[in-house]
Amino acid sequence: MQNDLETAATFVQRWSEAAAGGNTARCTVRNILDKIGDKWSMLLVMTLATGAKRFNELHRQVPDISQKMLTQTLRDLQRDGLVARQVFDTQPPAVEYRLTGLGQSLIVPLGFLINWADEHFSRIDAARIAYDTRD
Amino acid sequence: MQNDLETAATFVQRWSEAAAGGNTARCTVRNILDKIGDKWSMLLVMTLATGAKRFNELHRQVPDISQKMLTQTLRDLQRDGLVARQVFDTQPPAVEYRLTGLGQSLIVPLGFLINWADEHFSRIDAARIAYDTRD
DNA sequence: CAGTATCCCGAACGATACTG
DNA sequence: CAGTATCGTTCGGGATACTG
Numbered sequence: 001m002q003n004d005l006e007t008a009a010t011f012v013q014r015w016s017e018a019a020a021g022g023n024t025a026r027c028t029v030r031n032i033l034d035k036i037g038d039k040w041s042m043l044l045v046m047t048l049a050t051g052a053k054r055f056n057e058l059h060r061q062v063p064d065i066s067q068k069m070l071t072q073t074l075r076d077l078q079r080d081g082l083v084a085r086q087v088f089d090t091q092p093p094a095v096e097y098r099l100t101g102l103g104q105s106l107i108v109p110l111g112f113l114i115n116w117a118d119e120h121f122s123r124i125d126a127a128r129i130a131y132d133t134r135d
Numbered sequence: 136m137q138n139d140l141e142t143a144a145t146f147v148q149r150w151s152e153a154a155a156g157g158n159t160a161r162c163t164v165r166n167i168l169d170k171i172g173d174k175w176s177m178l179l180v181m182t183l184a185t186g187a188k189r190f191n192e193l194h195r196q197v198p199d200i201s202q203k204m205l206t207q208t209l210r211d212l213q214r215d216g217l218v219a220r221q222v223f224d225t226q227p228p229a230v231e232y233r234l235t236g237l238g239q240s241l242i243v244p245l246g247f248l249i250n251w252a253d254e255h256f257s258r259i260d261a262a263r264i265a266y267d268t269r270d
Numbered sequence: 271c272a273g274t275a276t277c278c279c280g281a282a283c284g285a286t287a288c289t290g
Numbered sequence: 291c292a293g294t295a296t297c298g299t300t301c302g303g304g305a306t307a308c309t310g
Binding site: 007008011012015016019026028031032033034035036037038043049050078079080081102106108109110113114116117120121123124127128130131132 | 181213249256263
């Protein structure tokens, strides 16, 4: 825990230095954060974390994504080098998606974040209710 | 490192169990991830991580945010219990924003994520260039 | 099976002007 | 100083239909 706090403190310092010196670092981070906040990207990364999957297999496991967004999100992840696409020359065609090493490395920090969300969601929810019912 | 991988593995397992049993956990997480991906929320959290700040002070440190979005994002963070707003009854009025304990706890996992982004951005950038220039 | 193509809506966001 | 109010536009993304 002490370790976490030190890490956080170091990070905050680096952030503010970067912010002071111009905002290149901030832009870099925004770029990644956009991806995290993207409605489907991280959900697909997490789904692929359990192993390679085919197109319709992914579609079944994430039922509320539209075909369009599944295609588009996979393309983006592929473009970023987080996901690899492998085509098998069979009839009918089979296509498999899997995380690259880079994609797998994202699982670690993403996991921390999602665990945080999981642990603190009830407090956030309570805060929202308190805020909305204040007079 | 081994520790991180174990954490990630545990997480992935919990995720898939949750996904299998319905998607309540996923919805919870989406809710938080929406906030992370929000264009300004995390930038403000990081900016407030260095200490309490007043409205126009924040506006100066994050110059490219519009007044409207600064207000709105601060309200949302306040509603979620991540930021506290304190009004000083002076003339002219002064208002100070600071992270709550809950808000501070977010710095830790958020820091991991941003450090990841920072460390891997060049690889992502290279992947994008490779993808865009493939023939 | 694994996609493309097209249409369309609503929310997010920026710009601008005004206020206690 | 610390906001509110309003207008206008962009664009993410859903629905639907079609294809190699």
